């Protein structure tokens with residue numbers, strides 16, 4: 001394989017263009033040099049390494065999707081590989097990038113007017129403006145399509161937002177948070193760019209999280225938050241428009257899940273070759289080899305799904321259920337893989353220093369965010385049967 005990733009067993013990276021392969025290597029180099037040495041410590045302290053934002057932005061990985069912010073031509077396939085390269089080192093960092101680049105920039109890219117796109121996307125791509133995406137609420141998780149309580153009330157050229165959001169990644173420090181709220185006049189969901197320090201907008205860090213500890217999530221209260229009409233996303237008129245943002249990001253999470261599986265697999269292979277029991281490396285025993293071979297097969301199957309669904313994305317033939325299947329399938333394979341790899345390390349598998357425990361814990365959040373396994377499975381079930389089972 002051009003980039004020498006052993007876990008890329010079927011050489012999927014050969015499908016990238018030379019420019020994309022070079023960019024993938026740039027990202028890998030940054031992650032290995034800057035992030036790997038500190039990832040465990042930041043995770044343990046539940047802190048985010050803010051000083052690395054300019055460096056990751058310099059790799060060109062933020063805002064790769066949009067003409068206003070991308071620094072080179074690239075495919076959905078490349079954007080997926082970029083998520084693998086980041087997540088195989090640190091899933092918290094991958095989540096930070098996914099939120100500002102995929103969700104927040106995606107919302108502006110899909111829903112913003114030309115002027116709004118020009119206003120935000122270039123600066124966000126350079127990492128100078130960080131974004132968050134506030135959809136989930138304390139009382140609306142899987143059912144945000146119908147259950148949002150946060151309201152938007154229009155008074156002339158100003159909107160007033162009231163309500164609460166939960167689990168919002170990056171929102172403790174983001175410069176802008178995309179807030180989704182129901183217009184009390186027409187009952188439709190609208191999107192608003194809310195700037196940090198707007199009176200009435202109060203994010204509070206969610207403490208004691210045991211997964212993705214290196215990235216911060218916020219509970220947000222919105223009390224009479226005033227947003228000018230010019231900061232309402234002009235091309236979002238309903239939840240259906242918002243759903244257009246979530247297709248690509250769900251695929252991004254499927255790739256991210258494979259990155260997490262690759263990270264755990266690589267650590268397990270390394271450990272199995274070094275650790276000796278009964279006078280021989282544990283890698284020489286059949287049951288250990290079986291765990292490694294099954295893990296590599298899961299990674300390969302998941303990557304194959306990701307590659308194909310991203311190709312369909314590029315071709316414009318990808319539907320919501322295709323993204324949902326990729327997210328559900330890949331996060332399930334990830335969960336099995338990190339558990340198997342954890343087992344290969346025995347007791348050391350539950351300790352941060354040996355390279356698997358962090359992935360094992362992080363997999364749980366990735367399994368549930370961007371639509372739980374159940375919800376994504378039911379979206380596929382609806383496509384198969386024509387019956388919607390979740391309402």
Ligand code: FAD
Pocket residue numbers: 099133134135136140141142143166167168169170211212217365368369370371372373374375389390391
């Ligand atoms: P619930 O919806 O309460 O679900 C609980 C359980 O019930 C799940 O197993 C679910 O599958 C099941 N269930 C629910 N309804 C049905 C049904 N009809 N049929 C069968 N089973 C059902 N949100 C944002 O807006 N922005 C973010 O940046 C963000 N980041 C996040 C980061 C982390 C670390 C986490 C944990 C979450 C984040 N989220 C974010 C929220 C995330 O998208 C939600 O957690 C997710 O959609 C599930 O909602 P919930 O947690 O409220 O679970």
